[in-house]
Amino acid sequence: MAGLIHLYCGDGKGKTSAAVGLAVRASGAGKRVIFTQFFKDGSSSEIESLKRLPGIRTIHANTVKGFYHAMTPEQREQAREDYTALFRQAADAARDADLLILDEIVSACNRGVVPETLVTDFLRCKPQQLEVVLTGRDPSPALTELADYITEMRKLRHPFDRGIPARKGIEF
Numbered sequence: 001m002a003g004l005i006h007l008y009c010g011d012g013k014g015k016t017s018a019a020v021g022l023a024v025r026a027s028g029a030g031k032r033v034i035f036t037q038f039f040k041d042g043s044s045s046e047i048e049s050l051k052r053l054p055g056i057r058t059i060h061a062n063t064v065k066g067f068y069h070a071m072t073p074e075q076r077e078q079a080r081e082d083y084t085a086l087f088r089q090a091a092d093a094a095r096d097a098d099l100l101i102l103d104e105i106v107s108a109c110n111r112g113v114v115p116e117t118l119v120t121d122f123l124r125c126k127p128q129q130l131e132v133v134l135t136g137r138d139p140s141p142a143l144t145e146l147a148d149y150i151t152e153m154r155k156l157r158h159p160f161d162r163g164i165p166a167r168k169g170i171e172f
Contacts, residue, residue, distance in 0.1 A: 003098070003131035004148035005123060007139055009106060012153030013171070015135040020046045021100045022133060026039035027053040034059060036090040038083050038108040039068070044172040059093065061086040068111045076113075083113045091122050099131045106136025116140060116150060 006022070008015040016037075023033045033056040035046075042060035050056045063082035064075040071079065087105070094100040102119075109116040119134075123146045126132060134143060144150060166172050 001129070003126070003129050005146055006131070006133040006149040006151070007106075007143060007147035008133065008135045008151050008153065009137060009139045010151075010153040010155070011137055012155040014153040015078065016046065016103050018151065018153075019103055019133045019135050020050065021054055021099055023050060023099065024053065026099045026131075027055045031055060033057065033099045034093045034097045035101045036060070036086065036103065036105075038086065038104040038114070039066075039100070040104065045128065045169050050153055057093065057097075059086065059090055063088070068107075068113070074139055080113050083108050084115065084118065087114045087118060087122075092133065094130055094132075095127055098129065099128075099133070101133040103133075103135045103136075105134050106139045108136070109140065110136070116142060119143070120146060 008018045018117050019035075023035050026033050035050055035056060036059045040060070042058065047058055047147055061082040068076070068079070080085060087102070087108075090100060090102065105119060107113065108114040109119055120142050123132065134147070160166070
């Protein structure tokens with residue numbers, strides 16, 4: 001059966017959580033999963049859980065972390081190099097996987113950190129059985145056109161708006 005493309009987008013909480021849930025489900029079914037994150041260094045709580053599950057491989061870049069808007073021009077260039085290499089590594093690893101999760105790839109494309117054409121070309125020519133999940137805010141028309149599933153998380157209220165910082169085990 002052909003693998004499909006999922007797009008979890010929007011300004012609400014839950015995009016990564018939905019991707020993690022699908023990774024857990026796939027692991028439980030004996031599937032091979034590649035879980036890759038952009039703009040995250042692998043220290044968030046869900047990664048610790050995923051590493052313990054059979055069939056799941058997590059991949060991260062050792063690059064500058066944090067918000068793109070706060071990076072220096074040198075850090076942005078380093079991020080471009082590192083995250084483009086990370087995408088290529090994940091795409092290569094996905095040849096032998098059933099599910100590829102590209103968490104925050106939409107943001108990476110929007111900021112030019114990973115060339116969107118690299119991602120769209122991969123999606124058009126991906127291995128037939130491979131299921132792919134893309135997450136992030138404001139996906140381009142090119143990404144939405146390729147998606148078979150589009151789920152939008154919409155923020156109605158968030159504690160961050162009241163000055164409550166992200167909490168370990170809840171937001172990261």
